[in-house]
Amino acid sequence: MIGYVLAFTPSLLPRPWWLQAAACAITAVITYGIGALVGLIVHRCGIRPEERLRRIGWLALAGAGGAAVVFVTAWSVRWQGDLRRAVHMDPLIAWWEWVLVLPLTAVLFAVFVLVARALRLGTRQLARLIARVVPARWATAAAAVLAAVLVVGFVQGFLLRGLLTMVESGASATDLGTSPGIVRPELATLSGSPASLESWDSLGSKGRDFIGKAPTAAEITRFTGQSAKDPVRVYVGLRSAGTLQERAALAVRELERTGAFSRRVLVVVSTTGTGWVNERIATPPEYMYGGDSALVAMQYSYLPSWVSFLAEGEATEAGLALIDAVRTRWAQLPADARPRLLVAGESLGSYATERAFPGGVAQLVREVDGALLVGPTPDNPIRRTVTDGRDPGSAVWRPVYQDGRTVRFAQRPVDLQRPAATWEPPRVVYLQNGGDPVTWWEPSLIWRRPAWLDRPRAPDVSDVMRWYPLVTFWQVTCDLAAGESVPDGFGHRFGTLPTDAWAQIAPPAGWSAAETRRLDAYQRRVPSLGRARRQ
Structure with a gap:
């Protein structure tokens, strides 16, 4: 239940209901696994509460947890509305969409738990077989290692390779096609x-x-x-x-x-x-x-x-x-x-x-x-060096490097004019949205609070977003699937901002700001310039 509740807390982007259900199921399984591990350790230490106390505890947990699930599911509509408003989307959400989150989460959670328990049962059976030839303590360890090897081998050698082969085969076939017009x-x-x-x-x-x-x-x-x-x-x-x-x-x-x-x-x-x-x-x-x-x-x-x-x-x-x-x-x-x-x-x-x-x-x-x-991406080597070496006081989401003499970051055209210091050619421009999960996703989110959650935050990152170990990693992972489902200027969409960037990087002689605005407006009116006009 804790994982389910935490998964509803605001992330970088608004999500469709089915993606929210997937995030809830994954985080619920993670916290369930952690709870099971803690319970096993407590049991091995010989700590066993009385049956009456255990019954009261479970009842209290069920009541409080059930109330929390209902409350957070309903309250999250407000959080999602705030996220949608931040990216200039209609804040209203159809009631039936959020009603479906809980049952879909339950189904996905049940599937994940059944798979986990099947693996546990298989490992125990394997340990019993090994125990016939080695001591029981070594048999358990050997079974766990062997099971892990088999699972990893199955995932990498069959599922992952098969998935990649299927994706590549489909992509290769798609590559043979030609778009209409x-x-x-x-x-x-x-x-x-x-x-x-x-x-x-x-x-x-x-x-x-x-x-x-x-x-x-x-x-x-x-x-x-x-x-x-x-x-x-x-x-x-x-x-x-x-x-x-x-x-x-x-x-x-x-x-x-x-x-x-x-x-x-x-x-x-x-x-x-x-x-x-x-x-x-x-x-x-x-x-x-x-x-x-x-x-x-x-x-x-x-x-x-x-x-x-x-x-x-x-x-x-x-x-x-x-x-x-x-x-x-x-x-x-x-x-x-x-x-x-x-x-x-x-x-x-x-x-x-x-x-x-x-x-x-x-x-x-x-x-x-x-x-x-x-x-x-988070692995861009030059961007990482520039961001890590940013001037004191500048935010990680809009870093100022060496007073902006060569490199500048922008989410809006006005950002290209900051700071006021002389911008020397050759010029380097990064177009980077504050709430772009492609830029901020990295494995370290599992164990470390990211700098982009420090204050002040980017205007399109929710003030109420918090970092939670493991949970935030999966939230931002789910955000990757929603990176293109928001309006231009948010997520992983940049609209016509490259026009302003090129006008700063390499303007031809005599090019003016008025011409930049006119070209930007022209691109907005004609999103597919030059399409299908050549015979």
């Missing part, structure tokens, strides 16, 4: 066209989306009112070549073929696990530079980012391979005749970008002309 381009400035070194099919689903949504010169001209070019977009899919190095080399050849190195700006985008590139990151430089731009990205996996991060670790090698290959070719050009070189990445893509610069901020600003890192 996306067609093969005819422009030579785009990968997958008749002039390309790559076939349209080899780009994969996310690559075809990235290429198929590229704006045309005519679309950019309508926005700017001036003559524009067709922007270059290069994408190398997982099927385009056998190794990361071969795909990176192919990306450079495609850049050369399209004339990308003669454009005014060249952006290397590190993709998420599936190869997805956010159009809100890709499009602003193309409009800002009147199409005199080039973007390049490379796929390294079929799997979603969270699976890629846990199971493959290829993001590091992919970011390094592509950025190193492009920069090597770029550096061969005369300094006064090469484009601005920028790097960008979102979520796992930001991690891949950072891993290409093991020398930290110093190497990053020495080797490129600017960087945009969106929704960073």
Whole structure:
């Protein structure tokens, strides 16, 4: 009951009822297990209360626990309403949704407990068999170790591997598809066209989306009112070549073929696990530079980012391979005749970008002309160094590093103007929401209170959220599933904020704040710029 009650306390984001039930069941099982362990220790110590006292205790516990369950279930509607209000969602929740939380929690809890007891029963039977050949004390220990090995082996060797195989198989099949309205381009400035070194099919689903949504010169001209070019977009899919190095080399050849190195700006985008590139990151430089731009990205996996991060670790090698290959070719050009070189990445893509610069901020600003890192993960090495080395008095959720001379963090456009000290180029921008579970999830939540719960807190983090050992870890884990279910500007959604960031990182000559606002408004009106307009 304690776990059930604690699971209802506010976390980072509002949750749907079924996710709340899952959080309640998991935390209830954890506290049940802890209680069972304490009871076993007390029993082994020979402490056994009288039967009458035990009966009274159970009755009191049942009454108090039942009342607490009913009260917290009802009161949590208010907590969830506050969380929804903080992220600009309707605070009202349908009554039937929260009514279903308790029965679903009970079902899930029963399943988890039955599995645990089946494992315990199996371990006891195994101990009895082993006790026939070794002393009973050693038999119990041996049975526990053997059971643990069998369970871990089953989970890793059968369940996990089978799950990953199934996910990868499904993701690979999805990668063969093409989104509605996306067609093969005819422009030579785009990968997958008749002039390309790559076939349209080899780009994969996310690559075809990235290429198929590229704006045309005519679309950019309508926005700017001036003559524009067709922007270059290069994408190398997982099927385009056998190794990361071969795909990176192919990306450079495609850049050369399209004339990308003669454009005014060249952006290397590190993709998420599936190869997805956010159009809100890709499009602003193309409009800002009147199409005199080039973007390049490379796929390294079929799997979603969270699976890629846990199971493959290829993001590091992919970011390094592509950025190193492009920069090597770029550096061969005369300094006064090469484009601005920028790097960008979102979520796992930001991690891949950072891993290409093991020398930290110093190497990053020495080797490129600017960087945009969106929704960073807790393992981003440069972000971690910058956050740990932040100026005294600045919050972990909005750190100020070296008075903001090079690196700045933002959740709103106004954050990019803080602090007031001179912001020297090359500039590095992190777009980081205060309530983004992708940024704050890490195993240390199990045993340590996080700094982002210190005061003052980010505006979108509840004032009544508390840290509880184990419980908060599972709460934030559940929040990961809700990170995309909130409006732009909260959770793991950043909307058109990259437009303001690019305007600060690499504005073309004469670019004004008014033009930034106009481009931002244009992107809000046309969320899928350039989609399905190229035959």
